[in-house]
Amino acid sequence: MSEKMTGAKYFARLLEAYGVTHVFFMDAVLRRALAEMEDTKIMRVLGHSEKGVGYMADGYARISGKPGLCFAQSVGAANLAASLQDPYLGHSPVIAMTGRHVSAMQYRNSYQEVDHAPLYAPVTKFHGQMEVIEQMPHLIRQAFREATSGTPRPVHLDVAGFTGDAITPLEINQPIDVDPAHTIYPAFRPAPDARVVQQAVDAIAKSKRPVIIGDRGVTISQAGSAMCALGERIGAPVTTTLDAKSMILETHPLFRGMVGTYGRSCTNHVVDEADLIIYLGSNTSDHTTAGWTMPRSGTPIIQIDIDPVELGRNYPNTIGMLCDVRTGLEALINAVQGSQHDDWLAYTKKLVDDWWQEQAVDLNRQASPIRPQQLCRMLTEVLPSNAIVVADTGYSALWSGNFVEMRHPGQTFMRAAGSLGWSFPAAIGAKAAAPDRPVICFTGDGGFSYHLPELETARRCGLKTITIVNNNHCLSQGLKNLNIAYGSREPGRKSECYVYLETDFAKVAQSFDCFGITVEKPGDFKAAFAAALASDLPAVIDVKTEFAYQAEMAWIPGAK
Numbered sequence: 001m002s003e004k005m006t007g008a009k010y011f012a013r014l015l016e017a018y019g020v021t022h023v024f025f026m027d028a029v030l031r032r033a034l035a036e037m038e039d040t041k042i043m044r045v046l047g048h049s050e051k052g053v054g055y056m057a058d059g060y061a062r063i064s065g066k067p068g069l070c071f072a073q074s075v076g077a078a079n080l081a082a083s084l085q086d087p088y089l090g091h092s093p094v095i096a097m098t099g100r101h102v103s104a105m106q107y108r109n110s111y112q113e114v115d116h117a118p119l120y121a122p123v124t125k126f127h128g129q130m131e132v133i134e135q136m137p138h139l140i141r142q143a144f145r146e147a148t149s150g151t152p153r154p155v156h157l158d159v160a161g162f163t164g165d166a167i168t169p170l171e172i173n174q175p176i177d178v179d180p181a182h183t184i185y186p187a188f189r190p191a192p193d194a195r196v197v198q199q200a201v202d203a204i205a206k207s208k209r210p211v212i213i214g215d216r217g218v219t220i221s222q223a224g225s226a227m228c229a230l231g232e233r234i235g236a237p238v239t240t241t242l243d244a245k246s247m248i249l250e251t252h253p254l255f256r257g258m259v260g261t262y263g264r265s266c267t268n269h270v271v272d273e274a275d276l277i278i279y280l281g282s283n284t285s286d287h288t289t290a291g292w293t294m295p296r297s298g299t300p301i302i303q304i305d306i307d308p309v310e311l312g313r314n315y316p317n318t319i320g321m322l323c324d325v326r327t328g329l330e331a332l333i334n335a336v337q338g339s340q341h342d343d344w345l346a347y348t349k350k351l352v353d354d355w356w357q358e359q360a361v362d363l364n365r366q367a368s369p370i371r372p373q374q375l376c377r378m379l380t381e382v383l384p385s386n387a388i389v390v391a392d393t394g395y396s397a398l399w400s401g402n403f404v405e406m407r408h409p410g411q412t413f414m415r416a417a418g419s420l421g422w423s424f425p426a427a428i429g430a431k432a433a434a435p436d437r438p439v440i441c442f443t444g445d446g447g448f449s450y451h452l453p454e455l456e457t458a459r460r461c462g463l464k465t466i467t468i469v470n471n472n473h474c475l476s477q478g479l480k481n482l483n484i485a486y487g488s489r490e491p492g493r494k495s496e497c498y499v500y501l502e503t504d505f506a507k508v509a510q511s512f513d514c515f516g517i518t519v520e521k522p523g524d525f526k527a528a529f530a531a532a533l534a535s536d537l538p539a540v541i542d543v544k545t546e547f548a549y550q551a552e553m554a555w556i557p558g559a560k
Helices: 007-017 031-039 050-064 074-083 085-089 117-123 133-148 194-206 216-221 224-234 242-247 265-272 325-335 342-363 372-382 395-403 423-433 445-451 454-461 476-486 505-511 522-534
Strands: 002-006 022-025 043-046 068-072 094-100 126-130 155-160 171-175 210-214 238-240 255-258 276-280 301-305 319-322 388-391 412-415 439-444 466-471 515-519 539-544
Touching: 002 007, 007 031, 007 133, 007 171, 022 031, 022 050, 022 423, 043 423, 043 454, 050 068, 050 074, 050 085, 050 094, 050 412, 050 423, 050 445, 050 454, 068 074, 074 085, 074 094, 074 117, 085 117, 094 133, 117 126, 126 133, 133 155, 133 171, 194 276, 194 301, 194 319, 194 325, 210 224, 210 265, 216 224, 216 242, 216 325, 224 238, 224 242, 224 325, 238 242, 238 265, 242 395, 242 412, 255 265, 255 342, 255 395, 265 342, 301 325, 342 372, 372 395, 372 466, 372 522, 388 395, 388 423, 395 412, 395 439, 395 466, 412 423, 423 439, 423 445, 423 454, 439 445, 445 466, 466 505, 466 522, 505 515, 505 539, 515 522, 522 539
Parallel strands: 022 043, 022 068, 068 094, 094 155, 126 155, 210 238, 210 276, 238 255, 276 301, 301 319, 388 412, 388 439, 439 466, 466 539, 515 539
Antiparallel strands: 002 171
């Protein structure tokens, strides 16, 4: 039944009906609708920057399995658009809403406004302009439909009014209609074509050295168990990208590690020597394939993905199964004959065992200054069985992705798709989505500095995260190429390009009335983490690590 009410009240009630529990916003936007949310169960999270609230919505979406919502006024629209690059690349259903001057004020140099559509075009799958109150029911429903269908990605609604409040005072008489399928993602789980399944079965039967590569589509589809079941059925090693790291336990007998540029050398060797690759929910990016150098040219490929344009995008003659990843795996498991490749499994396991042996010295090192591998091993040992680890991009993803081990089925790992500074606000969003789970942000001093003011947001909103800062007071990842750029030049003022002042992030946290503690010796980390976990406040553990320490990059085919 419909009921006459203001657009603001309708807006709030419709979001609540879609299961929205949090909205992340920067003032001033949709104030009438925010006021109406007082009568709903929706928590309003006011941040300190548009990028920050966009990242919060992303973290919320990735953990909750529901769309994450973020709002900004017209003058903040460009900043909010910048935050959508990461959820776009990371396949996360963020719904961004901004205000825009009404039509009569367009093309007349209206205060603080530029054209929003070009800003959002590269980082959304749908952009709509809400000009009149009659559009509200349809466009909000469409936003949820677009965000959760197919490959989940951000959408954008531009709402009339500088703060989006031009139409919210008007009356509307429409029912609160919700599409239940689109309250979560994936909204649909289409099954594969039986003929293509048979082609995949035939390819598997011919293979002697099959390898499974799970990517972000496995995480989106929650297909970890099915991925492992296929590996067990066909005797294939299972590898993943960092985006599917927590879909299989480190201790699983078939697991062979993370693949790609930010992966492990042993894992890349496994993929390089395979005679069949089964890609699960992967866009076969340059990071996953080490610049498309692996698998080897001509290697047969089976690719399962919900997006038809990804099937065979980078590898010709791919057997493409168009379907939900979990549904496709289940169909393949039911159709394929069981097989064993004991020699192949033993050989690939030895590669992994040898790699771990090579890392043992650094992982078990007790000397100071602390190195990132040590820090990751120490975190592994104290990580709660239901923890969420949120890693920044760059070295933070590389270190934590390879050395923080997922040993319990209740643990989750997620990382930035490329935006430095993403991890801390994303961790706040993750905590909003999972208030009963410990959320640990793993970042560097450079990444943490991007959104330091959101410590106040976490404190004010009671969103208790634990942030571990790998603090080497520099941007160490860029040093290698900076040295190449300098060549034979004298170092001169090279430090201007990558060195920061030493910062005490524990004191910074304390100044925000949060918990802060500094760790300089390996033996002090366990107690510091326990104190942070026991605290009722958002916590920062400032770990002083070796200045400019360089990561050893994974072996890739053709590398010197």
